[in-house]
Amino acid sequence: MPIASISLIRHRAITPTATSLFTSNHNNLLYRFSTLRCFTISAKQQQQQQKQNPNNVSKKPPPNKNLLRAKHTFKDYSSLAPILSPEQAPPLSQSQAIGTVAAAQANFMRVIVQSGPSRTADVAPPEGSGIGVELLCVVRAVLKKIKRRVLVGDKVLVGSIDWVDRRGMIENVFQRSSEILDPPVANVDHFLVLFSLEQPRLEPFALTRFLVEAESTGIPLTLALNKSELVDEETLVGWKTRLQSWGYEPVFCSVDSKSGLDALAFILKDQTTVVVGPSGVGKSSLINTLRSSHHASDAEEGDNWFDPILGSKWFEEQRIGEVSTRSGRGKHTTRHVSLLPLSGGGYLADTPGFNQPSLMKVTKQSLAQAFPEVCAVCETLCTSFDSFKLVFFFSSESNAEPDLTCMFQLIASLNYLLQIRKMLIDNEPTKCSFNNCLHLGEPGCVVKGDWERYPYYFQLLDEIRIREEFQLRTFGTKREGDVRFKVGEMGVKQAEPRLEPKKHRRKSRKSINQSILDGLDELDDDDNLDMENDPILRAMKENQ
Ligand SMILES: Nc1nc2c(ncn2[C@@H]2O[C@H](COP(=O)(O)OP(=O)(O)OP(=O)(O)O)[C@@H](O)[C@H]2O)c(=O)[nH]1
Ligand SMILES: [Zn+2]
Incomplete structure (x- = not known):
């Protein structure tokens, strides 16, 4: 002091x-x-x-x-600088390097460093070889004090590196492109939502929950359905048509019969993908198969693109669980997350034990946007608008003489698209008469209940409504993260701890969940709710 x-x-x-x-x-x-x-x-x-x-x-x-x-x-x-921007390339000393946090265990983080200054050849990989080195790192105490959390997936600046013992200290974190909560992983590029067609059988509502959770992050997703060898062709076609009507193009695969795996390997290459799905669908089996050299189509046999610490095991095979014969569900209980390096480039994260999406980030207003079929028209137009921009860019970049007629046509169409887009944005997210429409039969609502997942939408909306009302009573506001961001000097975004009123310690998720459950019980016998004007309650009554 x-x-x-x-x-x-x-x-x-x-x-x-x-x-x-x-x-x-x-x-x-x-x-x-x-x-x-x-x-x-x-x-x-x-x-x-x-x-x-x-x-x-x-x-x-x-x-x-x-x-x-x-x-x-x-x-x-001196190294407690503002969060580094992703493009920043700070000058590095001999004992510093930039890397990715691949796993967190107790107080240690396993960081795979790829870039650094030229180092002694016998202890560190030659610069530009593309081969990373695993370092066992602690986090600088002051980062913890200012609550600059380091997550698996973070790009970090490592200092005080001992290249012989493979130790280092995380000195700073680069700004994240994304951050997910369940499990906590930074810089996720892609979700692989994996379900099995049988054992356990594909349940449309459970699938919807996972899809909504993934959609709510705004991170691109691929839907894959495993154990395809257990069902007949007719079932596959049935599911394909059904999922297309939801707005998805499923990839069918089977770890057992090795079908559909090349397509998945191609999709996952060079990305950080989190594999999500219920227990027992084959997430670990798929990850192990994709990571084996047999399926790293571009990597040479035995080509490990990073050099692990002698004896470390975290990146090896994921444990494969049994499926309980009584419930048809898996039996995994551990809840830790690691980024497993793919031999052809990129990372995969398994999510054992994260089997129930919390939907904590989804609000009543944002829920509809997690259903692609609701805003299908909007999406088609936006996509055509984006490809249009691309065409325009290329034609203006070419060295050929500009064709004026063509250019005028392009500008006219661009204008037209801009008008449509403006119209859509004005009415976003729902295109209904009033923009906070929940699509429950309000006057002027353009979303009718004629889509297959409408009952699921309805059910999830009700769940979110109850949670939001509880949060409003308990916390006075919707809960947000424990860190807020401020644009500081020189336009640098900086994290600042968000302290809870009175208490300076964050409640554990377990106790929050518990208090939510207790609160829900209270809420049930509460008669203060605005029964008349609540659109969900009104729609529930009408649907009875
Ligand atoms: N028939 C069949 N079984 C498979 C297939 N893929 C995986 N399995 C089996 O499904 C069971 C569960 O596989 P896991 O990989 O542990 O499933 P998981 O999704 O990782 O489960 P959790 O770790 O509990 O989340 C294992 O017995 C696998 O052998 C497949 O394509 N076909
Ligand atoms: Zn509406």
Whole structure:
């Protein structure tokens, strides 16, 4: 604590705005050092600019001594920079490298580093060889203090690397392109929603739940149906037609008869894919088969694109569970997640034990957007709009003389599409008379109940409504993440801990779920609900 107080006093000399950034909260104080880092960077940049362009010297203000002193004072925190942007390539020392967190175990993270400065050839892979090295890393304590969480899938800056013992320390995290909660994985590019046609039998409502959960993240998904050898051709065709009407093109596969696996391997290449689906459908079996050299079509036999630590086992075969003969379900219980490197490039994450999508991120208003069949018209138009942009781009890039007639036609059509798009955006997400329409037969609603999954939509909407009402009572607002983002100095996005009122500790998910269940019981005998005006309750009554 004394160190923090001294820093605060010195910092007061810098600038009044910076002083106001400080609070007495110790966590916040630590976080603010990262803001301070921006000040010191800009002072350095100014100096560099002056060196490069000496004519400008007189126009620039003299270097602020206080800023330089601040830099000196906080040099111990020099690597606590703002979150790094994905394209950023910070200069690396001999003991630093950039890598991907592939697994988390207790206090250690396994990081596969790919890029780094030129290092001694016998301990580190040659630069540009494409071969990664596994390092066992701890997370720098100060990152934990400011709640800059490191997740599996994160791109990280590793420092203090001992290339012989394969140890290092995660010093900073790059900004994520995506983040999912169940299981917690960063930078996911793709979901593989895997179900089996039999053992356990494909259930349309369970499938809908998984699809809705995946759709709600906005991350692209592929739907694959395993154990296809257990059903006849007629069943396959039936499911294909049915799923097409939901807006999906399923990939049929069978780990046992090795069918459909090349198509899947092609789809998964060079992406970080999370495989989701109920227990017992064959997720682990599929992952093991796809990772075996037999199915890495582009990789040479035995070609391991990363060099594991001697004796480490986390990336080896996934455990395959038995299917319980009584329930037809799998028996997995472990809940941990690792990114398993695919030999041809990319990663796969298994999700054992994450068998019930929580739908925590789905709201009443966003639910309809997770059903592709509801906004099918909208999507077709948007897709044609995007391909149109592409055509336009190419024609203007070509070296040939521009064909004016063609160009005018293009512009006219572009205008037309823009108008349609505007119309759609104005009416998004529902195209109904009022934009918070829940499609439950409200006046002016264009979505009728004539689609197969309407009852599922209805059921999920009811579930989400109950949860939202409970959250509103309990937390006063809808729950959001524990970190909020602020655009700081130089437009850099920075994470800031979001503290719960009164308590500075986050409740465990288990206790939140438990309190939600308790609350739901209370809610059932509550008569304060607005029965008259609630569209879901009204529609339920009408459907009875
Ligand atoms: N008939 C048949 N059985 C399969 C196929 N693929 C996997 N299985 C079997 O299905 C059972 C469950 O497979 P797992 O890979 O453990 O399933 P999982 O989805 O990973 O299950 P959890 O780990 O519990 O989430 C195992 O007995 C597999 O041998 C297939 O294509 N056909
Ligand atoms: Zn509507």
